[in-house]
Amino acid sequence: MQLTAPVTTGDESRPAAxxxxxxxxxxxxxGLLGLxxxxxxxxxxxxxxxxxxxxxxxxxxxxxxxxxTLGIADLAVLGIAMELSHTLSWSL
Structure with a gap:
């Protein structure tokens, strides 16, 4: 049984943000790791x-x-690497 109202701070009022x-x-x-x-x-x-x-x-x-931007760059790097290696994947 709770007798008092719960304490809220400014951060808890905006959980979606x-x-x-x-x-x-x-x-x-x-995106950075994906490169x-x-x-x-x-x-x-x-x-x-x-x-x-x-x-x-x-x-x-x-x-x-x-x-x-990095997510788009990931896919661009993959496309370029696949084109250069003529495979469906790439390696260093």
Missing amino acids: RDADGMAVASFIL LVLNIFLGPIAIVLAAVSLWRGTARRGRALLGL
């Missing part, structure tokens, strides 16, 4: 996370845009 900020950071990190490994998987995930975080109105707009 906090989630959007986390998605922006995750898209940036996954090195698993770009066929990490690139599209970074693009989707960046788009959703921008749609939800993240406070980290720059990081979301970088994640979007």
Whole structure:
């Protein structure tokens, strides 16, 4: 039984914005990692996370845009590497 009202802070009143900020950071990190490994998987995930975080109105707009750019770059690197190696994957 709770006799008092729960204490809320300013951060708890906007959980969607906090989630959007986390998605922006995750898209940036996954886009950056995708340039090195698993770009066929990490690139599209970074693009989707960046788009959703921008749609939800993240406070980290720059990081979301970088994640979007890096996700697109992941797919571009994969396409170029596949064209040069004439295979469906690439290696260093």
